[in-house]
Amino acid sequence: MSEVLIDDDAGVRTITLNRPDRLNALTGSIMAPLADACADAARDPSVGCVIVTGAGRGFCSGGDLKAGGADKAIVPASPEAGSRTEQGFARLRGFMETSRLLHEMPKPTIAMVNGPVAGAGIGIAGACDLRFAGRSATFLTAFDRIGAGGDFGSTWFWTKILGTGAARELFFLGEKLSAEEAFAKGIYTRLFDDDLLREETMEAARRLADGPRMGYRYMKLNLNNAEDWAFEAALDAEALNMGLATSATAMIWREKKKQEEQDG
Structure with missing residues (x-):
């Protein structure tokens, strides 16, 4: 059984973590194909919007510590493989490309949070442009419970999204939030009844894809630049990107109109 499922629907690609018996906890066997799936979605011109979600009753509960997380394939230190610490860094950093790709790919991304999200899962959710949640969703940083610092961009994303004070509260105190509490804090973009979550998410995703x-x-690109760039540099980029965007859009519309006239 594939641990990462791919579905295409009218320009919307849904990537589903498929370990429902473990609340879609992450192991090497799921993290590698997840990163590959995100890379493929980023470069596929037929994809206009990407949804990431989890199978069953949860989004992602973080790393599967019982299964070894990202460390299962690490071998004893050697001149060829390096130290175990070096191997662990390289392996985890490669898996974390998922978050970079979701954040940087030139198309909107949506986390459809259908249940608990914790640990590395909050990094994946934070990497997405939008987070739509069902009322059964919860939110938990969880890193304090295993003595860890955070991964998958979690500390970076949530500092950017919420501000440093709110992010430090989430990480240091490690309190589980209900869907309503997370929505009130601005963690979730929109909140829906569970039975409407997929329908509402797909409706928004199709509109974005179209x-x-x-x-x-x-x-x-402008919004990502704004996270770190100085104001004047951001203005320069906006001025340049405004021209690039409108000229590209106008060309596409002209070609579409021309094709419609030929077909009609």
Whole structure:
């Protein structure tokens, strides 16, 4: 059984973590294909919007410590493989490309949070542009419970999304939040009844996939630039990207109109 499922629907690609018996906890066998799936979605021109979700009753409960997490394939230190610490870093950093790709790919990404999310899962959710949650969703940093510092971009994303004070509260105190509490804090973008979550998420994703893709490409680039760039540099980029986006969109619309006239 595949641990990462891919589904395409009218320009929307849904990537589903498929270990429902473990609340989609992460092991090497799921993290590697997840990163590959995100890379493929990023470069596939037929994909206009990406949804990430979990099978069953949860989104992602973080690393599967019982199964060894990312460390199962680490071998004894050697001149060829390096130390166990070096191997662990390289292996985990490669898996964490999932978060970079979701954040940087030039198309909107949505985390459809259908239940508990914790640990590395909050990094994956935070990497997405939007987070739609069902009322059964919860939110837990969980890193304090295993004496860990955070991974999958979790400390970076949530500092950017919520501000440093709110992020430190989440990580240091490690309190589990209900869906309503997480929504009130701005963690979840929208909150739906569980039976409406998939329908509402797909409706928004299809609208994004059908929208001005070049506009969204440069819009996302501007928003990402704003996270770190100085104001003047961001203005320069906005001015440049405005021209690139509108010219690309106009060209696409002209070609579409031309094709419609030929077909009609």
